[in-house]
Amino acid sequence: MSRLKGPKILDGRELALFIKERQAGQIGQMSKKPCLLIIRDSDNPVIVKYVNLKKQYGEDIGVLVIDYLASSSSDIADKIREANDDTNIDGIILQLPIIEKERTDELTGLIAAEKDVDGLSSEGAFDSATATAILWLLSGYDIGLDNRRVALVGRGKLVGAPLLKMLSDSGVEVEMFHRGSDLSRLVEFDVVISATGVPGLITSEMIKPGAVVVDAGTASEDGVLKGDVSPEVREREDLLAITPMVGGVGPLTITCLFDHVLNAALA
Secondary structure (H helix, E strand, O other): OOOOOOOEEOOHHHHHHHHHHHHHHHHHOOOOOOEEEEEEOOOOHHHHHHHHHHHHHHHHHOOEEEEEEOOOHHHHHHHHHHHHOOOOOOEEEEOOOOOOHHHHHHHHOOOOHHHOOOOOOOOOOOOOHHHHHHHHHHHHOOOOOOOOOEEEEOOOOOOHHHHHHHHHHOOOOEEEEOOOOOHHHHHHOOEEEEOOOOOOOEOHHHOOOOOEEEEOOOEEEOOEEEOOEOHHHHOOOOOOEEOOOOOOHHHHHHHHHHHHHHHHHHO
16 A cells, blocks of 8 residues: 555555465365474574564464474484475475574575475575565566666575576566675666665665665664664655565565465475
């Protein structure tokens, strides 16, 4: 829903509700509830928040969600291998970041391709849930990317890297910005998508009038969740569209994730 003046607000919650209703209907007709295993090794407030959101979503639509708190990276590896062989588990998520960040690729690589519902593996059965959610959000608000210059800020495994591939494969003109890039050049782009987890990284002078801004970054400062986009950007009325501080990409990411769980269960 857009405001009477100012930019269109890209509210992922509205779109998610329609898809959620469809998912609940499909699961209601299944003889066995789909099952998602979430593995984490931290009680970090941001991680706990997102795990709880997934647990609540699963409860709402009829998916069994198991939250497993691992004691070590070795425990994570053992749990993944066990879940790969468990026919009752349809999807496996390693909730990132983990404590031993340097082992992320190794551990996510252990997840069976058909159960990698987060889409972290390039060899997996599913695209990145967060990257897909961004495309769903733009499409749901009729924001096409043809003939628009798109900037991606952050080349992480969850969002930037897979989204770059998805956009490039579809013929979209896209440029990747990363640590050390000249962010003042963002003002040249029609669409800016940021997913770095650096609070306030994207400032108003980096964004041109009429731009579309998608904030997919999340970090915690003193227990408060913050995005990549600084508050003054959201005060501008000369933008075409922007995600809200809360309820933009996040809700659709969870919806996409559970779509993958559903499809894995039906496969």
